[in-house]
Amino acid sequence: MADIILETKNLTYTYAPKTAGEVTAIRDVSVAIERGTLVGIIGHTGSGKSTLIEHFNGLMRGTSGVVLLDGKDIWENKKEIRSVRFRVGVCFQYPEYQLFEETVYKDVAFGPKNMGLSEEEIDRRVREVLSFVGLEERYLELSPFDLSGGEKRRVAIAGIMAMEPQVLVLDEPCAGLDPIGRATVLSLIQNYQKTTGSTVIIVTHSMEDAALIADRILVMNQARLAFYGTVEEVFSHAGELQSMGLDIPQMMRLYLLLREKGLPVSKTFYTLEQAKKAILACFKKGENA
Amino acid sequence: MISDITIGQYYSGTSVLHRLDARVKILLTVLFIVIIFLCKNFLSLALMFALTAVSILLSGVPFRMFFKSLKPILPIILFTAVLNIFYIKKGTELLSFWVITITTGGLATAFFMAVRIICLIMCSSLLTYTTTPTDLTDAIERLLSPLKVLHIQVHTLAMMMTLALRFIPTLIEEIERITNAQKARGADFESGRFMQRVKAMIPVLVPLFVSAFRRAYELSFAMSCRCYHGGEGRTRMKQMKLHLSDGVSFLLFALVLAGVIVLNHFFGKLI
Missing domain, CATH: 1.10.10 (Arc Repressor Mutant, subunit A)
Incomplete structure (x- = not known):
């Protein structure tokens, strides 16, 4: 049996239920993600990608259905939900807009600090992760607001990586970056996955990116799970993908x-x-x- | 959640009150407030109450909306009522116990005040329910335009108000997004003492201010790119014109004012 780390069972989420503005953002999504894979989530704007990933770390709770992390319902104990967020690190779109500290060091340390780690451990993680994303020592004491767009993005991603989550989820990590920035971030994510062996989930609009780095692809279409499988499997449904308005x-x-x-x-x-x-x-x- | 806050409170509709000129509505609201403070007895107050009731019925805004706007004021109404009951000693004594004396005069005043406050709230809610925020600021700008003589930049003030209103929903969305991002990094907004909670807001407030400034810069650039240069010589897309209904409502208010003065004069004074 495959080693499943994150699983959803019949997950459904409805915004504003029983009102005129009722919208079902995800409907009956059941998917099992194997440990150590790099999954690309693709789908149209409004297909439910972002809603789905907000369920992975318990920022949202499904109207029905469950999310299992390591086989355990993440909502089993409400008070434990914060610890779920350390195990499933979610990095949202344009994460540079969440930077707030005076220095890059402090900002990256925010997550580990919330985990209640020791000073030495925090220090080790911050230095390690910043050098991993290619920012040298001298960046540590700079203000994150003085960096370039691409650098800010890397600092923000480092802030999530520093929590050393079992599952790293990134929503459109390349959005709004120039081609060089995109390539840097993509290879960074790939390297991260290879060196840590953790599970990585990446939401993207770009089929090219997904095909390039992902082991498996999850396709969302109109709030439902359309396909989940290896890159070959999914792209063999080229016709259907195109009828969903997705490019191959x-x-x-x-x-x-x-x-x-x-x-x-x-x-x-x-x-x-x-x-x-x-x-x-x-x-x-x-x-x- | 934050998104439950209703902004501007506008309740869309096509009633006579919705169609009235926003300037007229503002002026009439002010007039209403003045008249209701002129009321000296229950008869004139009843006239104002009738006017409020008729306006509410005409507006087509459901009653529950008015109850909702009344709810936050309820403690104040009750508080003033209680004070009036205990402190005003007029008329016949109903109950006397230790230092507490309740009189008919006290009860009457308490009731009078409560009705007056309720009418005030209803009337001002009616204004915001039937007028869009943009129409409101537009009308305020025009009503204040005589102040230009005093070199007050009325247009700039109105534009700032419009922009502020426009960006409230955007900023609320932004707060939600940032809050989620910080929660994903383990920020804890729910537990801890007061000071800890205030401190916990820093990771949300700093990015919020940064992005508000960014938006302000971008917006001002976009505005200057489209040759915005302030109010000087600027024409309007929507011209405000007075209609017959505006005139009729002024007339109605004039009659009510006359009625109140007459009732005050010929019937006894309560306060």
């Missing part, structure tokens, strides 16, 4: 076009690197024949 990665489209034309591309590909390999292999085959 460019290289995936190229693959489908080549197949349509009857060209012998063997393996599915969805990143540029894979595409290069597959097409070159294809040419080689042609030469040999």
